[in-house]
Amino acid sequence: MDRNQQLFDRARRVIPGGVNSPVRAFRAVGGTPRFVQRAEGAYFWDAEGRRHIDYIGSWGPMILGHGHPAVLEAVQRAARDGFSFGAPTEREIELAEAICAAMPNLEMVRLVSSGTEAAMSALRLARGATGRNKLVKFEGCYHGHADALLVKAGSGLATFGHPTSAGVPADVVKDTIVLEYNNAAQLEEAFTQHGHDIAALVIEPIAGNMNFVRAGTAFMKLARDLCTRHGAMLVFDEVMTGFRVGFDGAQAHYAKLIPGFRPDLTVLGKVIGGGMPLAAFGGPRATMEQLAPLGPVYQAGTLSGNPVATACGLATLKEIAKPGFYESLAARTRSLMDGLAGAANAAGVPFTADSEGGMFGFFLLPQLPRNYGEVMKTDGAKFNALFHGLLDRGVYIAPALYEAGFVSAAHSEQDIAETVAAAAEIFKTLA
Numbered sequence: 513m514d515r516n517q518q519l520f521d522r523a524r525r526v527i528p529g530g531v532n533s534p535v536r537a538f539r540a541v542g543g544t545p546r547f548v549q550r551a552e553g554a555y556f557w558d559a560e561g562r563r564h565i566d567y568i569g570s571w572g573p574m575i576l577g578h579g580h581p582a583v584l585e586a587v588q589r590a591a592r593d594g595f596s597f598g599a600p601t602e603r604e605i606e607l608a609e610a611i612c613a614a615m616p617n618l619e620m621v622r623l624v625s626s627g628t629e630a631a632m633s634a635l636r637l638a639r640g641a642t643g644r645n646k647l648v649k650f651e652g653c654y655h656g657h658a659d660a661l662l663v664k665a666g667s668g669l670a671t672f673g674h675p676t677s678a679g680v681p682a683d684v685v686k687d688t689i690v691l692e693y694n695n696a697a698q699l700e701e702a703f704t705q706h707g708h709d710i711a712a713l714v715i716e717p718i719a720g721n722m723n724f725v726r727a728g729t730a731f732m733k734l735a736r737d738l739c740t741r742h743g744a745m746l747v748f749d750e751v752m753t754g755f756r757v758g759f760d761g762a763q764a765h766y767a768k769l770i771p772g773f774r775p776d777l778t779v780l781g782k783v784i785g786g787g788m789p790l791a792a793f794g795g796p797r798a799t800m801e802q803l804a805p806l807g808p809v810y811q812a813g814t815l816s817g818n819p820v821a822t823a824c825g826l827a828t829l830k831e832i833a834k835p836g837f838y839e840s841l842a843a844r845t846r847s848l849m850d851g852l853a854g855a856a857n858a859a860g861v862p863f864t865a866d867s868e869g870g871m872f873g874f875f876l877l878p879q880l881p882r883n884y885g886e887v888m889k890t891d892g893a894k895f896n897a898l899f900h901g902l903l904d905r906g907v908y909i910a911p912a913l914y915e916a917g918f919v920s921a922a923h924s925e926q927d928i929a930e931t932v933a934a935a936a937e938i939f940k941t942l943a
């Protein structure tokens with residue numbers, strides 16, 4: 513029997529669904545999850561020893577590819593000095609300085625261990641700092657699994673949401689307003705109705721949890737203006753996009769399009785830990801000083817600022833800060849998208865794609881979707897055929913059509929050519 517299947521059977525006896533995060537279980541695409549034995553550069557090897565070109569990269573963190581020598585060396589050195597102290601270290605300052613230097617809205621950051629924790633804490637801070645309760649979020653955006661954020665849209669315009677998970681009391685999401693992404697009319701109405709009660713608007717500026725959907729420039733400007741006018745905080749969840757679409761995140765992209773643009777708070781994760789559990793949230797000093805021990809907003813963590821994780825993050829940031837890093841990463845990502853588009857067009861399969869830096873999304877649709885509803889118009893059966901066809905040919909993309917993809921600096925033009933050739937074979941069967 514296939515060793516991946518053996519491990520999956522064994523895992524399911526002691527871990528719910530056999531996995532520690534649901535998407536890994538392949539429920540959307542069916543089949544047997546690949547258990548990873550080891551990884552190097554652009555590849556991982558599964559339990560059968562089969563090599564896969566890896567386009568998820570731990571869902572974004574592995575921007576340098578797996579096992580980059582400088583990062584590995586930094587992690588090994590840090591581990592020798594101790595795994596965790598529960599007392600401050602110099603490396604936490606260095607990482608905080610490096611993160612603050614990258615994004616102009618960050619004067620201070622607090623380091624935590626996961627994106628969920630960072631987003632949850634940032635929103636507590638926004639509520640504490642404004643003295644308000646209501647949150648605005650968008651359908652299809654994911655901000656981790658904190659209770660107040662596990663909400664889907666209500667039935668009417670700008671109504672309050674319903675919990676998307678059992679175990680989340682309706683009371684906990686009663687202050688969360690869920691709107692359609694890129695829908696200016698809904699956004700305006702929400703602020704007209706509730707503006708004086710809104711603590712924060714939280715958004716993935718380039719949404720990577722509904723594949724890859726950009727917030728339009730006019731929409732983002734409207735969000736910024738409404739927050740400013742009503743005294744709400746604009747919270748950029750850049751857990752995925754931070755240091756992934758560019759060194760200075762998606763906010764730099766919007767700052768180029770909207771003069772003077774800045775979010776009020778920024779949430780980071782994924783790349784800043786280089787593959788270790790590390791995340792952060794930050795903003796201007798006056799806001800961040802509302803946090804304990806200086807201010808009334810409580811937030812803490814036994815493993816926060818972990819010395820091995822900070823070493824991994826710092827070594828990663830050092831590499832990706834090198835001149836030309838993002839230009840070549842973006843060019844490689846575009847060449848993958850162009851190659852796939854060419855192959856799909858030749859086969860007569862509807863296809864459209866977008867990318868920024870080392871993050872991409874493609875759709876078996878004639879044009880780019882603007883919101884979750886449009887993303888979900890993708891033909892699921894065709895996507896699954898593409899996914900399994902690629903997997904059989906040693907190419908690993910996200911096992912769900914609503915996830916973004918990632919290219920690392922370790923992916924070569926040869927890897928991309930192999931990927932496009934594999935996809936071309938499958939597209940011919942999908943037309």
Ligand SMILES: *Cc1c(COP(=O)(O)O)cnc(C)c1O
Pocket residue numbers: 625626627628629631654655656657716720721749750751752781782791
């Ligand atoms: C991954 C992600 C999170 C959650 O981060 P975890 O480390 O998985 O808790 C939050 N927001 C966005 C945009 C993400 O992509």
